[in-house]
Amino acid sequence: MSAEGGTKAIIAALSANLGIAATKFGAWFLTGSSSMLAEAIHSVADSGNQLLLLVGGKQAKKKATPEHPFGYGRERYIYAFIVSIVLFSVGGLFALYEAWHKIQHPAPITEWKWVPVAVLVVAIALESYSFYTAITESNHTRGKTSWVDFVRRAKAPELPVVLLEDAGALVGLVLALFGVGLTLITGDGVWDGVGTAAIGILLVAIAAILAVETKSLLIGEGANPDAIAKIEKAVLSGDGIERIIHMKTLHLGPEELLVAMKIAVPRTERAEEVARHIDETEVRIREAVPIARVIYIEPDIYRVRETTDSGVTSAPPATA
Numbered sequence: 001m002s003a004e005g006g007t008k009a010i011i012a013a014l015s016a017n018l019g020i021a022a023t024k025f026g027a028w029f030l031t032g033s034s035s036m037l038a039e040a041i042h043s044v045a046d047s048g049n050q051l052l053l054l055v056g057g058k059q060a061k062k063k064a065t066p067e068h069p070f071g072y073g074r075e076r077y078i079y080a081f082i083v084s085i086v087l088f089s090v091g092g093l094f095a096l097y098e099a100w101h102k103i104q105h106p107a108p109i110t111e112w113k114w115v116p117v118a119v120l121v122v123a124i125a126l127e128s129y130s131f132y133t134a135i136t137e138s139n140h141t142r143g144k145t146s147w148v149d150f151v152r153r154a155k156a157p158e159l160p161v162v163l164l165e166d167a168g169a170l171v172g173l174v175l176a177l178f179g180v181g182l183t184l185i186t187g188d189g190v191w192d193g194v195g196t197a198a199i200g201i202l203l204v205a206i207a208a209i210l211a212v213e214t215k216s217l218l219i220g221e222g223a224n225p226d227a228i229a230k231i232e233k234a235v236l237s238g239d240g241i242e243r244i245i246h247m248k249t250l251h252l253g254p255e256e257l258l259v260a261m262k263i264a265v266p267r268t269e270r271a272e273e274v275a276r277h278i279d280e281t282e283v284r285i286r287e288a289v290p291i292a293r294v295i296y297i298e299p300d301i302y303r304v305r306e307t308t309d310s311g312v313t314s315a316p317p318a319t320a
Helices: 003-031 034-059 075-104 115-142 147-153 158-186 190-219 225-236 271-288
Strands: 243-253 256-264 292-300
Touching: 003 034, 003 115, 003 158, 034 075, 034 115, 034 158, 034 190, 075 158, 075 190, 075 243, 115 147, 115 158, 147 158, 147 190, 158 190, 225 243, 225 256, 225 271, 243 292, 256 271, 271 292
Parallel strands: 256 292
Antiparallel strands: 243 256
16 A cells, blocks of 8 residues: 555545534534534544544654664554554543433433534535545555455555544444434434444444554564565576575565565575575565565575474475
8 A cells, every 4th residue: 555545545534524523513512412422522533543643654754763773664553553542542432431421311402403413414425535535545455355354454554544434433423313313303312322322332343453453563464475475486586596495574664574584595506696696586576575675585505304483484395
């Protein structure tokens, strides 16, 4: 995923959420609906989250330093993880608290009755535009990958975060419309509290998913199978390399991959020839996988009894 595509989706979501938050607060002020207040806080949390993602993208561009020799690419993961915490606390827990209060002390909507309905319909339209933008940008790199796998396997956190937030916002708006609508029809404010509780549960669930997926990126994920296959093909397509003994990859950021491997070279190779073949191999790897910017290759002599590390890629033994 390009950083530009993620930024475009973030800005679209931020613009929509700022406008939506203002109208929701206005509707809550006029009607006292807890569903409207929960949705307003939800929009504020989403707006703050999008600002955090933009800050993370900017921080990640800082140049490497002696203290951080591999750069700051993982800043994007840090800020995405903070987003999940904000969504959980500011969005989900606040909505659940407001729902409990409303259910304990239900009150019908008596003033400006249909204002919340109008606001929610407009908000659904604006949120749909933001969601459409996120889907469009995601499709540029998603390919044939399912949406579930895209959210789970994407190395760049911005689009999955915006996708989940926008999807959650749309569902939350429908739940708010449900709660407000039944409150207006029945005159029972409990329904407003029920809608608010459903919104809170939804936000907590989305926050948990974001936290789990971002935690995996923070710990360190390797390249996807397609990239690994390309790297292996690039390594073995040149001269002077008999096989890959073992290889490990690690994403230093969404668009920067570390590749470390031990390769088998012929026993009769001279040091100068080995160095030349390694240099050529690095060029081929970067041509095959442009984000492979940090490459370490260790030459060795292949021994049949040598075993590979658990969980790493190894080429099959050569035929006699």
